[in-house]
Amino acid sequence: NRSSRRRPNRQNGALASTATPNKFSTMTTDAMPVEEKLCDVPPLPEPAADGKVVIIGGGIAGLSCGCYLQMNGIQTEILEASLLPGGLCTAWHRGPYVFDGCLRWLMGTHPPSAFHQVWTELGAIAGRKVFVHDEMLRIEGADGKTLSVPADLDKLAREFKRIAPEDSGLIDKLVRDARRCAPLEPPLENALELMSLFEKMKTGLRYLPMVPVIFRYKNVPITTYLARYKNKFLREALQLIVGNEDMSALVLVMLLAFRTRNNTGFVAGGSWDFAMAIADRYARLGGTVRYKARVTSIKVENNRATGVQCADGTFVPAATVVSCADGHTTIFKMLDGRFVDKKILYLYEHCQPFPAIIQVSLGIKKIFPDAPHTLNLALRQPLCVDDQTRHNNLEVETFGSESGLCPEGTTVMTLRFPTSYEFWTGLKKTDPQRYRAEKKRVVQEIIAILDKRFPGLAEQIERSDIATPATFVRYTGNWQGSYEGWLPTPRILGRRIPYTLPRLENFYMAGHWVVAGGGLPSAAIAGRYVAQMICAQNGKVFAATNP
Known part of the structure; x- marks a missing residue:
């Protein structure tokens, strides 16, 4: 029922969090094409850029980048093709039910955690109940066998050994390696691109205990790793924990590591409340969002991004452009494939995105x-x-x-x-x-x-x-149709995906196309890093604040 879609409430140009969670109220029915939705929006005259940063895409990466830039006194505007913010972090109403299209479990639900610090700064989960499940997964086999996968690594080891005592040695090693990687978190002080040699060495020392584990697993396909196990049911169970058969074995280690910290859970209200809370934070920081504004091209003069062209004919000037939109569309359509090198072509020609x-x-x-x-x-x-x-x-x-x-x-x-x-x-x-x-x-x-x-x-x-x-x-x-960007396969893990494009200045990318493995934490961190880079470009000392 298209008439049931409500227009978003606006606050300082962005969306207030009091709107009803019906972003995709017609998500799986025959909706109007985006072009038709845009045709009735008249082009708007634009002032000069005056240092403004234009962000393409109002998903979690775009909202994060916008929030952090606003915290640092840099004016931003987000151009969002849809009617509401959130991107893939969304939910839709069906009668009294809300069907969540994104959140399953979220990293950083409790302190101390770098991710919790980010969610706090973005106002994403404040005051909301978090459900931390002791059981990651329960598996029921066709032959009546069952397996509980506890988040606690000691309980997990006992459960795995119960069904596969012949694999006790491998189970102990897996648990030991997962426990060693449990403290792994991204640095928040600075993006790697901005770190001095001393800062990089200091960060490297922090990760040193985990390095042998990472190198031991990252280049091993999960199927190759699981072939070492003798017990068929345990092999199948471990594959189910990981999911895709093309992933690296490191994914299994990291999943167990992250879940054992009791710092992951489902946030009450799901994706809708999560995205709306960040949109509300952005609005309160003075940011503006223009909805139904699909960007078709990025304007470049003398190898510098100077603004964007929208489908309705509007040109929006910018001192800096940040694309948090789809990576392939950004590079090969908005920029016509003019700013690529062998590394970027390798990504899009040989690396796998998450499947549809x-x-x-x-x-x-x-x-x-x-x-x-x-x-x-x-x-x-x-x-x-x-x-x-x-x-x-x-x-x-x-x-x-x-x-x-x-x-x-x-x-x-x-x-x-x-x-x-x-x-x-x-x-x-x-x-x-x-x-x-x-x-x-x-x-x-x-x-x-x-x-x-x-x-x-x-x-x-x-x-x-x-x-x-x-x-x-x-x-x-x-x-x-990928829902999370790059699949963490042996081919891509360890590759540093740049936030910039070769030969193009005043332009950045953020989101799950610049971080293998995707996910909400990666999107938010990428937005934060790009904000740090833009602050450095503008001679500002980056600072983050809490609501």
């Missing part, structure tokens, strides 16, 4: 007190999600009313599956009727599977929703 996904969300008028927060369920028959992809497992996240996503006495369940970008985007373009039929089929099959595990679920479903790669592309423009 389908998300199925269910609003259920029933509670499931015995359901784990995250359950991985082995399937007796593979689930077909496109013309080629078959899944033998289904991972479901369960949220009760305490999460802020549904009313008392109800439940939200969400499921995500890697799928073919080409299949879904092609089908929507060439055969919309079959596209809708395939979406309906996937939802119905998933409900039937869940109803066997949770008897009575099917008859209590009040709302269902499915977002395909075509949905994500329509609302975020992410290259190949």
Whole structure:
């Protein structure tokens, strides 16, 4: 129902956090193309840049960069193609249910932590309840075997040895290495690009105990590492913890390391409240956001970025341009591929982005007190999600009313599956009727599977929703429908992805296309680092403040 979409409340040009969480209220229905939405927006006359920084994209990276620049007295304006802020950090309403499209667990929910410091400075989680789950994941095999994956490493070792005593040596080594990497955090004092030799040496010494572990795992594919384990069920379980089979084995170590600190959890209200809180912080700092302002090109004169051109014909001048938009679109469309070198071409020609996904969300008028927060369920028959992809497992996240996503006495369940970008985007373009039929089929099959595990679920479903790669592309423009940027494979880990482009001045990039592995913390930190670089460029000493 397109009429149910509310226009955003504005405060100093940005969005106030009192708006209803319905960013994608028509997310999986036939929405107007972005071009049509923009056509009724008249071009606005623009004053001279006067030192202003223009930020392309109002996701977490763009909001973070804008907040930190405003804290340091540098005026910014964010140009956001959508109606509301947040980018991929979003949620949408279906009746009384909020279906979260991003947050699963967040790093930095408690001090002391570099990430917690960033969230505090951005006002992202202040006053909100955080749920820290003792169990990362519960796995139920087709043969009736179950495995709990505790966040506590000692409990995890005991649970793993219970099912795989023959792999005790490998389990002990994995736990030991994860514990050694648990303190790993990014430096906040300065971006690496701005550090002196002494500062780099000091930072290196801080990471020295972790370096042998990182080098031992980062170039090893997860499948190669898991082949060392004798127990088949444990091998499968460890692969399920990591997810994608192309990832580096270092991902497994880091996931266990991060979760064992009891500093990760789900924040009540989910992605919507999280993004809106940062947007509100940006507004209170004096920043402005222009919505429905899709940037089509970046203006360059004498190898200097001087502003951006919007789809409605508006030219917005800038002293500095920061793109927090899709990396491929920025480099090869907005800048016509003019500012690349071998390193950048290697990234986009040989490195893998996170795969496109389908998300199925269910609003259920029933509670499931015995359901784990995250359950991985082995399937007796593979689930077909496109013309080629078959899944033998289904991972479901369960949220009760305490999460802020549904009313008392109800439940939200969400499921995500890697799928073919080409299949879904092609089908929507060439055969919309079959596209809708395939979406309906996937939802119905998933409900039937869940109803066997949770008897009575099917008859209590009040709302269902499915977002395909075509949905994500329509609302975020992410290259190949990727939801998190670069996949942390052996090929890309260890590569320093620059925040700038060769031969182009007064221009920066931030977000998950400049940090392998993606995620909200990486996006926010990247925005902070770029703000530090711009402050240095302007002769300012960077400072961050709390609300």
